[in-house]
Amino acid sequence: MQPLLQTLSQSVPFTDDLRQTVHTFLTVNGCPVTANHCIDVGAEARRVALRFEADPDKAEIAGWLHDISAVFPNRDRLAAARELGVEILPEEAQFPMIIHQKLSKVMAREIFHVHDAEILDSVGCHTTLRAGSTRMDQVLFVADKIAWDQPGTPPYIEELRAALEISLTHGAFAYIAYLWRQRDSLKVVHPWLREAYEELKGIERL
Ligand SMILES: [Fe+2]
Ligand SMILES: [Fe+2]
Numbered sequence: 001m002q003p004l005l006q007t008l009s010q011s012v013p014f015t016d017d018l019r020q021t022v023h024t025f026l027t028v029n030g031c032p033v034t035a036n037h038c039i040d041v042g043a044e045a046r047r048v049a050l051r052f053e054a055d056p057d058k059a060e061i062a063g064w065l066h067d068i069s070a071v072f073p074n075r076d077r078l079a080a081a082r083e084l085g086v087e088i089l090p091e092e093a094q095f096p097m098i099i100h101q102k103l104s105k106v107m108a109r110e111i112f113h114v115h116d117a118e119i120l121d122s123v124g125c126h127t128t129l130r131a132g133s134t135r136m137d138q139v140l141f142v143a144d145k146i147a148w149d150q151p152g153t154p155p156y157i158e159e160l161r162a163a164l165e166i167s168l169t170h171g172a173f174a175y176i177a178y179l180w181r182q183r184d185s186l187k188v189v190h191p192w193l194r195e196a197y198e199e200l201k202g203i204e205r206l
Helices: 003-009 018-028 032-051 056-065 074-083 090-094 096-110 117-124 135-146 157-166 168-181 191-205
Strands: none
Touching: 018 032, 018 056, 032 056, 032 135, 056 096, 056 117, 056 135, 074 090, 074 096, 090 096, 096 117, 117 135, 135 157, 135 168, 157 168, 168 191
8 A cells, every 4th residue: 555545544443344444534534524424425325326226335335435535635635646646637736626536536445445446436536427427426426416515405406306306317417517507616627527518418408
């Protein structure tokens, strides 16, 4: 394991209980709020997966792991990405918050020994989605937006829930469209989000 990740893991008792281990990992590294958020997203991802016939166990694991890179504050994220060999896009260099999805993916593999591509890929695009997204990508994407990490009710929740009545993809697109409408005020528009939008925008007319 890379020294950077070793340091973060050294005081964490790793057990067979991944849910608990992830929670402890985040808590001992100063992120108790994210620890609870990850557990909540795991539970929500299980529900969404059961509803839309995805693998609920994998979805739950993806939820637990999706924000583990919160242990790196924004100011350290680019350096961490460089050290871990993560490709940095110009938009990510400009707004390092959005590289946390790629960092979580690497950490899930290196620290928690998760090697399932479906899980890892969904963690790796949970903020922006991507073109050609899998069902698992969409499950985690939607679950993270339902069980969001801020106080109060998400402003898009009714729209998202209504879209989920049609399909999982409609649900995912509802959130993308919500972001797209405010793209001029976003710090950056990540190219994966743009590609997901372009790919899915026709879905509204279905
Ligand atoms: Fe996230
Ligand atoms: Fe999250």
